[in-house]
Amino acid sequence: MPDRFEIMHKDLAGRIGRLSTPHGTIETPCLMPVVNPHIPLIPPAELEKMGADMIITNSYIIHQDEDLKRQALERGLHDLLGFSGPIMTDSGAFQLSVYGDIDVSSRQILDFQFAIKSDISVPLDIPTPPDVPRDRAESELQTTEERLLEASGLERQALLAAPIQGSTYPDLRERAARFASDLPFDVFPVGAVVPLMEAYRYSDLVDAVVAAKKGLGSGRPVHLFGAGHPMIFALAAAMGCDLFDSAAYALYARQDRYLTVQGTGKLEEMSYLPCSCPVCQGHTLKELMNSPERAKLLARHNLYVSLQEIKQVKESIREGSLWDLLEVRCRAHPRMLDGLRRLAGQGEWLERLDSARKSTFFST
Numbered sequence: 001m002p003d004r005f006e007i008m009h010k011d012l013a014g015r016i017g018r019l020s021t022p023h024g025t026i027e028t029p030c031l032m033p034v035v036n037p038h039i040p041l042i043p044p045a046e047l048e049k050m051g052a053d054m055i056i057t058n059s060y061i062i063h064q065d066e067d068l069k070r071q072a073l074e075r076g077l078h079d080l081l082g083f084s085g086p087i088m089t090d091s092g093a094f095q096l097s098v099y100g101d102i103d104v105s106s107r108q109i110l111d112f113q114f115a116i117k118s119d120i121s122v123p124l125d126i127p128t129p130p131d132v133p134r135d136r137a138e139s140e141l142q143t144t145e146e147r148l149l150e151a152s153g154l155e156r157q158a159l160l161a162a163p164i165q166g167s168t169y170p171d172l173r174e175r176a177a178r179f180a181s182d183l184p185f186d187v188f189p190v191g192a193v194v195p196l197m198e199a200y201r202y203s204d205l206v207d208a209v210v211a212a213k214k215g216l217g218s219g220r221p222v223h224l225f226g227a228g229h230p231m232i233f234a235l236a237a238a239m240g241c242d243l244f245d246s247a248a249y250a251l252y253a254r255q256d257r258y259l260t261v262q263g264t265g266k267l268e269e270m271s272y273l274p275c276s277c278p279v280c281q282g283h284t285l286k287e288l289m290n291s292p293e294r295a296k297l298l299a300r301h302n303l304y305v306s307l308q309e310i311k312q313v314k315e316s317i318r319e320g321s322l323w324d325l326l327e328v329r330c331r332a333h334p335r336m337l338d339g340l341r342r343l344a345g346q347g348e349w350l351e352r353l354d355s356a357r358k359s360t361f362f363s364t
Contacts, residue, residue, distance in 0.1 A: 004159060004186050005221045005242075011322040013213060013240035013353045016314055019187075019221055021054075021086040021119040021159055023078065028221065029237050029317075031310045032056040032088060033303060034228075034247035035081060037068055041250040041299045044083035050300070051307050053085055056245045059113045059121075060092025063104060069112075077116040088120035088245075089113045093127045093163070093191065106147040114156050120187055123151040125163040127192040130204065137167040145179055152183040159186035161223065167192070168204055170211035177215025187221050187243065188212070194226035202235065202339030209239045210346055218353055230261045230309035234329040235339055237313045238322055240353070246306055253299035261309050262332045267298070277304035 009016040106124035113121035126140040162185035166172030228246025258265040273280040279301040316325040330340035
């Protein structure tokens, strides 16, 4: 496959890059809103107008719904969802992690993703959760690698993703990354890390991502699966992650949770809407609380905040001030500060990747 990723600016391990896909070139870091193919809270066409350059959806859910499957095969994924830009599809690994088994093989779901013209297709890897015994992590990693080998030889037009597994064993993550980097893949997602983020285990998250990055080398685009809260983007970008996917904007909205870069608020506990996005400019807190469209409006706010933070991260990379932004963002939660300190312990690795010239540095 041709080289599809070009790096334009760097700071720490973070970078601004261009990733070429069959449906256009996107600039990274890039947030991909997760789209439920059954009932999207925000229609994909509106996501595009809001500034989402790329989205992600679940090919397994489409595959298991006979009507959606037929339409996707007849019309193609982009026409089905009403989105003209690049679309990444997940393979059903999340359902596998929740239910323990799914009714499809890795080859079947890959062939389906190719047939519906996904821009980035993902083999069905085994998402090994944190803290499992090492022999289980090694066994499931071997299964994932066997599936990657099979996928790497398939004819395709789409980009192909190689998920990096290994549970909470950094040496397995690094080994898995080295294995994948020797195969003809285009994007490298770090998988099965959502439980770490949900438990605020940011230092363990840093260990997993940095290990994968060391195995991959600096030139390959990395996707951090499930990183959807805006307060995590600066830390993830500083580690060298380029793609993020967020269902949080919609999931939190259904729970009346209001996203900010400092954390998450609950509408019933708030007095003001401390934001200048179109939703917050156009509504008082009382109006938002009483609106029959409350979940949809709150989802829009959550996504506006998330997309804005991606732009802030990019600007910080471009001007060489990502560490300053990181210092501020990692004070949003005490465990985030643990992640910052763990990343600071990787100074020798960061120095090899970092720009020699910086903007003014502020001690905080």
